[in-house]
Amino acid sequence: MTWKHPSSPVTRKFKVQRSAAKVMAIMFWDAKGVILLDILPQGQCINAARYCSTLDRLKEAIRRKRPGLLRRGVVLQHDNATPHSANLTQQWPQRYGW
Template sequence: MTWKHPSSPVTKKFKVQRSAAKVMATVFWDAKGVILLDILPQGQCINAARYCSTLDRLKEAIRRKRPGLLRRGVVLHHDNATPHSANLTQQWLQRYSWEILPHPAHSPDLAPSALTFICLDP
């Protein structure tokens, strides 16, 4: 209980509203467009196993949408986040002989998506 003067204004109670849920989307694309859009289920985190599962889905999407690309070779550009550089992921990439473009560690000025969208600047 709070003591206050009888002429003090009544304290307003604000309702707490939940914020909108966050969504984690991973997008894989090439010069022809989006190959795979992967939405992480709410409450899950990306780890190496989940990322390898996403790469499995990407491989199937490439097989369906870009016939022949898997034979010619896939070149992937991702950052150095832990799931991307984990041993499990590296083994997956070696098994399928996917080439990884080098990415400087913790580089704030070289985001993989920035290279793609640079041509959209006016």
């Protein structure tokens, strides 16, 4: 029960709608701008294998967009998210000397 003044307008209920589906995106950038934007299909989660395949695409994007950067060296900064700290992901940069 809500107390209100007799001359107050009638309260209206909002129409309930499902929210738009969420989409996950992974972005890699440097000082010059975005190098790779990887958008996962709706409902798909990131895991170590998927993240490593994204790193493969990142390597090719760097080769195309930033020639010479692979020879100078690349530094990846990760947080402690499970896909970043998995053994498979930890081995990937070591394999390429990043």
